[in-house]
Amino acid sequence: MELNANAFGRNSRKALLDKTLQEALGRTTGRFQAHRDAAVAAFPEFEATRERASRIKRDVLDHLDTYLARFIEEAEKRGAVVHVARGPGQAREIAARIARDEGVTLAVKSKSMASEEISFNEALQGAGVTVVESDLGEFIIQLAGEAPSHIIAPAVHKTREQISRLFERHLGEPRTDSIPELVAMARRHLRAKFLSAGMGVSGGNFLVADTGSVVIVTNEGNGRMGTVLPRVHLAVVGIEKVIPRLADLPTFLRLLPRSASGQTISSYVSIVTGARRAGDPEGPERTHILLLDCGRSAILEGKYREILKCVRCAACLNACPVYQSVGGHAYGWVYSGPIGAVLTPLLVGLPEAAALPDASTLCGACADVCPVKIPLPDFLLELRSDAREQGLKAPGEIAAMKGYAGVMKRAGLLEAIERIAGVLGQFFTKGKGIAGLPYPFSGWTERRDFPVPAARPFRKRWKIQRGVTR
Amino acid sequence: MDPKEPIPVSLFFTCLADAFSPGVCTATVEVLERFGAAVSVPLSQTCCGQPAFNSGNRKEARAMARKFLLSFPDDGYIVTPSGSCAAMVKHGYPVLFRDEPRTLTRARAVGERIFELSQFLVDVLGVTDPKSDFSGKVTYHDSCHLRRGLGVVSAPRKLLRAIPGVEFVEMEESDRCCGFGGVFSLKYPRISCKMTERKVERILATGASYVTSGDLGCLLSIGGLISRVGYPVKAIHLAEILVGKTGGLSSFAADAASVEPRPPGTVRWAGGR
Numbered sequence: 001m002e003l004n005a006n007a008f009g010r011n012s013r014k015a016l017l018d019k020t021l022q023e024a025l026g027r028t029t030g031r032f033q034a035h036r037d038a039a040v041a042a043f044p045e046f047e048a049t050r051e052r053a054s055r056i057k058r059d060v061l062d063h064l065d066t067y068l069a070r071f072i073e074e075a076e077k078r079g080a081v082v083h084v085a086r087g088p089g090q091a092r093e094i095a096a097r098i099a100r101d102e103g104v105t106l107a108v109k110s111k112s113m114a115s116e117e118i119s120f121n122e123a124l125q126g127a128g129v130t131v132v133e134s135d136l137g138e139f140i141i142q143l144a145g146e147a148p149s150h151i152i153a154p155a156v157h158k159t160r161e162q163i164s165r166l167f168e169r170h171l172g173e174p175r176t177d178s179i180p181e182l183v184a185m186a187r188r189h190l191r192a193k194f195l196s197a198g199m200g201v202s203g204g205n206f207l208v209a210d211t212g213s214v215v216i217v218t219n220e221g222n223g224r225m226g227t228v229l230p231r232v233h234l235a236v237v238g239i240e241k242v243i244p245r246l247a248d249l250p251t252f253l254r255l256l257p258r259s260a261s262g263q264t265i266s267s268y269v270s271i272v273t274g275a276r277r278a279g280d281p282e283g284p285e286r287t288h289i290l291l292l293d294c295g296r297s298a299i300l301e302g303k304y305r306e307i308l309k310c311v312r313c314a315a316c317l318n319a320c321p322v323y324q325s326v327g328g329h330a331y332g333w334v335y336s337g338p339i340g341a342v343l344t345p346l347l348v349g350l351p352e353a354a355a356l357p358d359a360s361t362l363c364g365a366c367a368d369v370c371p372v373k374i375p376l377p378d379f380l381l382e383l384r385s386d387a388r389e390q391g392l393k394a395p396g397e398i399a400a401m402k403g404y405a406g407v408m409k410r411a412g413l414l415e416a417i418e419r420i421a422g423v424l425g426q427f428f429t430k431g432k433g434i435a436g437l438p439y440p441f442s443g444w445t446e447r448r449d450f451p452v453p454a455a456r457p458f459r460k461r462w463k464i465q466r467g468v469t470r
Numbered sequence: 471m472d473p474k475e476p477i478p479v480s481l482f483f484t485c486l487a488d489a490f491s492p493g494v495c496t497a498t499v500e501v502l503e504r505f506g507a508a509v510s511v512p513l514s515q516t517c518c519g520q521p522a523f524n525s526g527n528r529k530e531a532r533a534m535a536r537k538f539l540l541s542f543p544d545d546g547y548i549v550t551p552s553g554s555c556a557a558m559v560k561h562g563y564p565v566l567f568r569d570e571p572r573t574l575t576r577a578r579a580v581g582e583r584i585f586e587l588s589q590f591l592v593d594v595l596g597v598t599d600p601k602s603d604f605s606g607k608v609t610y611h612d613s614c615h616l617r618r619g620l621g622v623v624s625a626p627r628k629l630l631r632a633i634p635g636v637e638f639v640e641m642e643e644s645d646r647c648c649g650f651g652g653v654f655s656l657k658y659p660r661i662s663c664k665m666t667e668r669k670v671e672r673i674l675a676t677g678a679s680y681v682t683s684g685d686l687g688c689l690l691s692i693g694g695l696i697s698r699v700g701y702p703v704k705a706i707h708l709a710e711i712l713v714g715k716t717g718g719l720s721s722f723a724a725d726a727a728s729v730e731p732r733p734p735g736t737v738r739w740a741g742g743r
């Protein structure tokens with residue numbers, strides 16, 4: 001997926017003016033959030049489960065090598081072919097090679113953010129393979145030629161009218177505003193693809209070390225069909241998704257759907273273990289697992305390692321007032337919202353995405369809902385500090401901060417400035433709110449007044465009233 | 471609540487209140503004195519360094535934090551009418567000084583002694599009745615740093631509910647960010663404003679005449695929007711409600727009875743004259 005994270009400012013302005021997007025955002029994020037809150041309230045063990053999940057994930061990060069080695073060994077023992085890609089380029093090569101070696105010309109893909117990370121579809125198209133998205137949301141945005149804007153609801157930004165128009169244009173279907181009809185149209189179209197595809201591609205929510213299984217959590221049957229019907233199954237998964245034991249899975253399955261959409265459990269949980277064995281009634285002949293490092297082991301070494309605990313539930317997106325205001329595309333890459341604001345700079349390099357950590361008020365709503373207790377606001381702060389240290393801050397900001405600190409180091413100087421500001425303020429505004437601050441503060445007063453500096457600041461008042469001087 | 475010994479309290483008045491709303495500082499002193507605190511005001515204090523820290527400029531933030539630590543005495547409580555400034559000292563300083571063990575120890579100790587006003591009144595002084603004669607329909611906005619940073623949720627509500635003349639109404643999404651976010655509102659003013667607009671909608675829906683909060687920053691944004699549009703509601707700091715009208719200091723509160731919409735740009739938000 002193309003990267004334009006540093007255009008967050010421009011992207012977000014566009015998003016704020018997009019009426020349909022604004023409507024869609026209000027509707028969906030609010031609903032997800034309300035369902036999540038209700039589901040958590042009705043689950044008394046939430047806190048304890050969350051604590052346990054966080055602990056398990058931390059243990060995984062402490063021994064990622066060991067768990068991964070175990071996973072690979074167990075998966076291969078059961079007939080899967082495991083590949084590890086260091087970077088996105090290598091991942092694309094491997095994916096294309098698998099498709100070529102397996103003689104695939106059509107692949108059906110279910111939703112996978114990891115595959116977006118490596119521009120999977122483009123890689124396969126380059127190898128002469130047609131890739132059809134089979135998740136309803138992904139299918140819609142593929143027709144529209146767009147990228148997902150939400151981790152679990154990729155087409156959250158589309159209205160049903162827009163979808164119907166897309167289906168009319170690309171599938172020759174009649175216009176309708178009935179959602180069941182739209183779903184039926186997509187299903188009819190996709191059924192045919194499932195039956196003729198040589199390869200099914202999926203993501204993976206968890207990799208189970210002690211059984212070598214890939215666990216896929218979905219709400220649509222497409223995930224299961226893609227792993228069962230085609231001759232070959234390829235799972236594209238980040239290395240951090242490993243969990244130690246199958247026995248740990250229930251902990252995460254209790255948290256993930258509740259945090260994501262407020263469901264007690266998702267409609268489908270597929271545990272794919274190895275390839276089809278003699279006597280198995282169904283399943284692919286060959287199973288490939290493509291493990292993505294793509295910057296993850298570097299993150300593991302540093303101060304942001306806990307970000308790798310993320311289970312991609314999207315609760316932080318739905319809770320984030322900034323995400324709710326501008327939607328996912330503003331973030332300019334695969335991951336959006338608070339998780340994106342932290343993960344994107346870490347995966348693509350801070351210089352490429354330094355605008356994102358600033359795209360937050362640090363309100364902390366994200367950390368409140370994160371089921372694995374990732375300290376997202378702390379990481380945002382830390383990234384902002386890194387940006388300063390790596391020389392990625394605007395010279396104007398640094399100069400302003402230096403000046404500001406210079407004043408604040410001396411109470412006397414501050415008082416003198418306050419006195420001048422007080423006089424000017426009263427003189428120019430005649431006691432009314434300031435309706436237009438000069439650049440670079442002009443944005444602030446576009447639709448808000450700024451208060452007038454007091455003619456007599458508190459320090460001065462106190463000195464006079466109490467007759468104290470120090 | 472009638473302690474024999476006066477309780478020594480240093481007021482951390484915050485740079486924002488000092489410059490834009492001195493009435494908030496004065497009200498804070500009055501309320502603290504009402505409940506037996508011996509308030510002193512270290513006059514060499516300036517800013518806690520939050521804007522620099524939150525924007526990643528740690529070098530400057532450290533310089534201000536050092537200045538803060540030197541400005542306040544070694545013992546006694548430190549009370550401030552700002553949840554975010556208290557949270558900065560409590561949680562930000564340990565980050566700033568994590569590689570300086572000696573300063574870190576001092577920062578942690580200061581962090582133990584610092585309280586936001588409503589938290590101090592309720593949790594430390596055990597105030598159940600603020601003895602305020604303020605009257606009007608009031609709704610309360612949870613500032614993010616007060617609620618999530620310091621975990622102060624019930625104290626301000628308890629105090630508001632205990633004022634006989636106050637009709638307290640909860641707004642929807644009271645804990646949702648107002649969009650101010652300090653430097654955020656300068657960097658992304660349009661997103662900030664969009665969030666403030668949603669907040670103000672929720673405020674207006676309560677039909678309250680006043681919206682209050684424990685953070686001046688939020689009131690800056692909320693009040694600024696109210697002022698621009700001329701909505702029939704006033705942004706007022708919690709300290710000013712607690713001190714009540716007899717405090718006689720808050721010009722802000724005194725003329726708050728007039729709730730007529732006025733043309734944009736003509737309504738003064740901050741008190742302080």
Ligand code: SF4
Nearest residue numbers: 310311313314316370
């Ligand atoms: S950071 Fe936490 S809340 Fe956000 S997607 Fe990841 S697990 Fe979910």
